[in-house]
Amino acid sequence: MDKKLDKSIYIVYTLYILSINFVYTMKSAMITLKIDPKTKKEAKQVAEDLGFSLSSLLNGFLKDLIYKREVSFSRREEPSDYLIEAIREAEEERKKGNYYSFEDPQKAIDFLDDLIDEDEKK
DSSP states (O other): OOHHHHHHHHHHHHHHHHHHHHHHHHTOOOOOOOOOHHHHHHHHHHHHHTTOOHHHHHHHHHHHHHHHOOOOOOOOOOOOHHHHHHHHHHHHHHHHTOOOOOSSHHHHHHHHHHHHHHHHHO
8 A cells, every 4th residue: 555545544533533532532621620539439339339339429419419409318317326216215105095186276276275274383
C-alpha cells in the first residue's frame, strides 16, 4: 500500500475515533463532590453489594430529584429499649382487658378530659 494512503487512513481513523469520544463524553458531565472518605467507601460498598455503581445510584437520585422536585431521605429506625418495653406492657394490658375503646373520637377526647379533670382535683 501507498504510504500516503496509509497516512490518510490513519488520519481518517483517528478523527473518527476522536469524534466518537467527543460525542460520548458530551453525553455525560462530571460532578465533584466533597464527602468524607469513610462515607464514600461505605456507600460504594453498599452500591456494589446491591449490584450498582455509586455513579449510577447518584444519577438515579438526581433524576428522581428532577422528576419529583422534592428531596426525601428515609432511614429505617429501630425502636428504643424503652419503646419496646412500653409496647410489651401495652400488649399485656390489652390481653388482660385493661383498655378503653371508643367508636366516636369525641367520646375518647371527653374521656381524656375527664381523666385530666380528676387528676387536677387530686
